[in-house]
Amino acid sequence: MKAWLPRVYLFLVYALLYLPIAVLVVYSFNDSRTAYRWGGWSLRWYEALFSNHAMVQAMWNSLWLALAAATVSTLIGALTALALQRYRFRGKKALRGMLFVVMMSPEIVLAISLLALFLLVGLQLGFISLLLAHVTFCLPFVVITVAARLNGLDQRLLEAARDLGAGEFTTIRTILVPVMMPALLAGWLLGFTLSLDDVVVSTFVSGPSYEILPLRIYSMVRVGLKPEVNALGSLLLVFSLIMLVISQLILMRSKR
């Protein structure tokens, strides 16, 4: 097989993956209202986007939610992975099973089940309902990522800690956390990604008090002619590229 073939193939697929996004970016600068005719370069859609307070608010809400969901799910997920590795208790299989079910379930099944729960307990749909839902679907991914890391841990470190009389909490804090850090970061990023990207779950468990992006733009997107959405897409892309750079830097540092 020619040596360059795999590389070309990779490039092609990446190009296809980024083509729609590139379209969004280019057309966000299109001066014509109809997205299909090119009218020259302009920043008017960015202006329109920023003066649309509801959209801007929705954008911030989505970001904050993703941040919160990623953080909480990383916390709980890390503790779950720790528990599965370190402690003996009954029902480990059931626990793993439930995590697996969440990961494999189509989102819509997750969404309606949580909606039913929230209705039953009378929880008002808003930030809390969204957070609970998002943390739940991020959880299994964090657990897997952290567990994989813990699996490869050198036992002697822990033995040494125990011999020196370190308590559980201290052991976790001083030894396990630093070791898990890359996995924690990876898990956090994964959670952040899944939360920002989510449409299905959010459609079901959000309320008007905390509007996030998918619902705000849902009808706009079906309409198909709102160039502010292009501007929105470009901004999100720029944001994610910045995040990408930052996370690469952090990961490179932590490898030392």
Added chain:
Amino acid sequence: MKKVALAAILAVTLAGCSKQEEQVLNLYNWSEYMPQTVLDQFTQETGIKVVYTTYDSNEAMYARLKLLDESSQYDLAVPSTYYVNKMRNEGLLAPIDRSKLSGFDNINPTLVNLDIDPGNQYSVPYLWGTTGIAVNGDVIDPAGVTSWADLWRPEYQGRIMMMNDVREVFHVGLRVLGYSANSTNPEEIEAAYNKLAELMPGVRTFNSDAPRMPYLEGETDIGMIWNGEAVMGAEDMPALTYIYPQEGAIVWFDSFVIPKNAKNVEAAHKFIDFVLRPEIAAEISTEIGYATPNLPARELLDEEVKADRAVYPVAEDMVNAEVQEDVGEALLVYEKFWEMLKAGR
């Protein structure tokens, strides 16, 4: 010296007290049914921020209100005629205090105190409109299209758009067969279903979010549309023509209601009052192409808008037109067949 200091402290505290917390009005409305400029003007004048969320069908609005009933998330909603009745009967609405509305009498008396809400205790009419046929004049000659039945013509198959609304689509089916669109007779409804099922393979898409879009995008050439959407669409695509079908267009009107558990009832009243002002009502009608029931507002309209038959039809357009009314329990029959229509291919 002490007196001055005391006065200064008092002044500061009083100033702090009178600064109000930002007020919010949660308005739940159809998409493309309220100009942003009107919302901005309202905020500017009253300081109340408007949170605007949208729906594309009465069913969706109703389902969501039901779901969020206890948690009072919406202050205003805008259901169509028959849903006002349904929601009123189910105790979902809060009474509207007429004394807070100075412009209520601006509304055309023929639209007030109807069966759906005797005495208008729970609703205030907002806009009215019609649903008729849209034709892309560049592709199909509008002169050749005069009735709902024309939609069944073989040459249009695959290029048809229908509203995403059970009652409106069944109106078409029922009228084509000569039945009333407010029929509660299950046999008639089933007959309409069978007729509509013939049409389904030719339907390209359903859209109630912004029905003009599939025409503008060049995906459909003929079908149903709300008159206001046709007017808005014609700005971008002059060839988009609105036609009143012979068997009768659908006439509907939408009213403001206040959900029972609304948080900011005060602001809701203020908003309705604001919209009842003739100049605001005129602005709305001009911007989004639907007819206002506000009589003084109609005087203020541009000659061009007044003369636009798509917005303000003349008598001959309204021959055979039928106003959408409540069908009570029969709605379940309609909904059953509607699902079958959409699920089938």
Added chain:
Amino acid sequence: MMLTMPSQSERQPFRTAVLILVWSWLLLLVLLPNLLVIGASFMSRDPSDFLSMPLTLDNYLRLVDPLYLQVFLHSLYMAVITTALCLLIGYPFAWALARVDKRWQTLLMFLLIVPFWTNSLVRTYAIKLLLASNGLINSALQSLGITDAPITMLYTEGAVIVGLVYLLLPFMILPLYAVFEDLRRELLLASHDLGAGRAATFFHVVLPLTMPGVIAGVLLVLLPAMGMFYVADVLGGAKNLLVGNVIKNQFLDARDWPFGAAASVLLTLAMAVLLLAHRLSRRRLGEEGET
């Protein structure tokens, strides 16, 4: 493999707290909701409330009605095509990715994930821009003189599949990449030394070893594909409904929660079947037996 156990006397409070947290979260937010859905699927619809008492099997019977069965089968069909395409594109991609210089791999992996930070709905809209009759692809083809009239791409089955493949491809690639990374070159060399040709090596060594990845990828694509209602909404037009659209419609428009719940249970059963297949394939490879 268990980590060194914490010392007996010290572990109680922290351990208890952690276990309580983890168990309550999963029981309340995973087990309970799913039980509610199963329960709801046996209840009856109520015109003015959500659920009402007479327990019934009607909802499941409705599912077998030819009308809905047709929707499910069509949805399954689209999901299968989507999965097949993802596999076709993703398998060689994962292979190629695993063989790239290690330094670049992390970056390339990230580049796969970056698009997800632009919400899926926004990306679906971008596909719409590309496929519309007066959209980019048609405009480009016409201005280049390749076609005269616009090709109908939007509001078709194909459009939905394109959208689904676009959004789900990375989910196929990730597990495949994981197994390809594990695949040791020595095995391939050994196979070659023993005289096997390329095709034989592929079918007898690579394929079996990557099978768990394939099945994981299929799991991560096939079922979600059936649930992504927004793709069908935006790109599919009137006729190309996914099971997700039916469920969403029941819950948010038609308010027939019991029927929606039954459809959802069906989807979950399908998932269980596939999971079983996954388990069996892993067992064959001797990977069972985790602690």
